[in-house]
Amino acid sequence: MPNVKSIFLTKLLIFLSISLQSIHCQADVIDLKKADSLFNTRSYKEAMEIYDSSYQSGIYSPAMLLKMAFITEGIGDNERATLYLSKYYDLSPNPQAITKIKSLTGQTSLQGYKVSDGRRFMIFLTEYQDYIVGLLAVFLVLSIITSWVTSRKSGKSPTFWPTILLIILIFGANNFLDGPHTGLVTSSPTFIVTEPSAGGELVDMVEPGHRVRIKSTKDIWYEVEWKDKKAYIKKEDVTRL
Numbered sequence: 401m402p403n404v405k406s407i408f409l410t411k412l413l414i415f416l417s418i419s420l421q422s423i424h425c426q427a428d429v430i431d432l433k434k435a436d437s438l439f440n441t442r443s444y445k446e447a448m449e450i451y452d453s454s455y456q457s458g459i460y461s462p463a464m465l466l467k468m469a470f471i472t473e474g475i476g477d478n479e480r481a482t483l484y485l486s487k488y489y490d491l492s493p494n495p496q497a498i499t500k501i502k503s504l505t506g507q508t509s510l511q512g513y514k515v516s517d518g519r520r521f522m523i524f525l526t527e528y529q530d531y532i533v534g535l536l537a538v539f540l541v542l543s544i545i546t547s548w549v550t551s552r553k554s555g556k557s558p559t560f561w562p563t564i565l566l567i568i569l570i571f572g573a574n575n576f577l578d579g580p581h582t583g584l585v586t587s588s589p590t591f592i593v594t595e596p597s598a599g600g601e602l603v604d605m606v607e608p609g610h611r612v613r614i615k616s617t618k619d620i621w622y623e624v625e626w627k628d629k630k631a632y633i634k635k636e637d638v639t640r641l
Contacts, residue, residue, distance in 0.1 A: 432464065444471045462492040469500075478504045479586060482609060486584045487641050489513060505609030511627065512582070512611030533573050540566040581614040583622065583638035590637040596621035603631050612638065 435450035448471050451464055465488040473481040482504045489497040498513055525532065543563040551557065586608050593600030596618045603626065612624035612633060621632045 432459075432461075435464075436467075439467050439471075444474065447471070460487070462488050465491070473504065479608065483584055483586075483639055483641070486582075486611060490582065490641060501609055505607065507607065507609045510609055510611070511606075512613065529573060533570055536566055536570045536573060540570065582641045583612050583614050583624070583633075584608075584641055585610045585612065585633075585637060586639045587637035590633065592624075592626050592631045592633050594631060596623070596632045600632060603629075611641075614638075614640065 431450055432454060435447045435454075438444075438447035438450070448468065451460075451468050451471075454460060454464070455468065465484045469481045469484040469488065472478075472484065482501055485497050485501050485504070489501075493513075498510060502508065502510060540563065543566055547559065547563060550559075585606055588607050589605045590607070590610075591602060592604040592606065592612075593602055595601070612622070612626055614622050614624055615630070616623045617635070618632075620635055622635055622638060624631055624633050624638075626633075
């Protein structure tokens with residue numbers, strides 16, 4: 401018969417590790433509130449330092465990305481402003497973002513900004529990843545308590561499947577819940593070819609502002625989806641979003 405106390409302690413340690421991650425997220429929220437306060441007082445440089453640190457850590461929101469785009473455009477860094485607006489479009493697709501990107505890049509039309517319903521759903525899950533993990537963690541705690549109480553009352557081995565399933569879901573949501581991999585064309589001009597080599601046939605020659613869906617990597621190349629077809633583009637010409 402499994403040692404009930406040992407199993408309970410194992411589950412408790414798992415929950416505590418999730419709780420520590422939640423505390424870390426709360427600290428990030430405090431930093432972002434400080435950055436928003438600096439932004440509102442027009443202390444843009446100081447606000448940008450905090451925003452950029454959060455962005456590099458993978459923590460951002462649509463509102464934060466718009467503020468970053470505003471700051472970088474204000475200092476004349478249109479490339480970074482375009483990058484943040486493109487990332488913003490991933491979280492909140494709307495025509496105004498595309499219009500602004502066209503203005504920043506001097507483009508009249510852009511490729512790669514079409515968002516399917518399936519992709520919108522994945523973006524939604526990615527945006528609310530922390531909430532999903534938190535909710536699953538609450539269910540995990542309830543499962544641990546229920547298993548422990550039930551086993552003490554009945555004297556029988558507890559049922560572990562609900563807890564195991566929740567642990568798997570939390571692990572998956574925390575580590576594998578990821579939106580589509582896209583990249584922003586940032587070099588001028590950028591060559592899109594049929595093969596991952598200098599001898600590949602030219603498919604298109606484009607300017608910064610277009611987006612590609614990245615499918616895989618091969619040496620110095622990305623395999624991408626371009627106009628619904630497979631193609632290749634040099635990594636140095638693309639910034640991943």
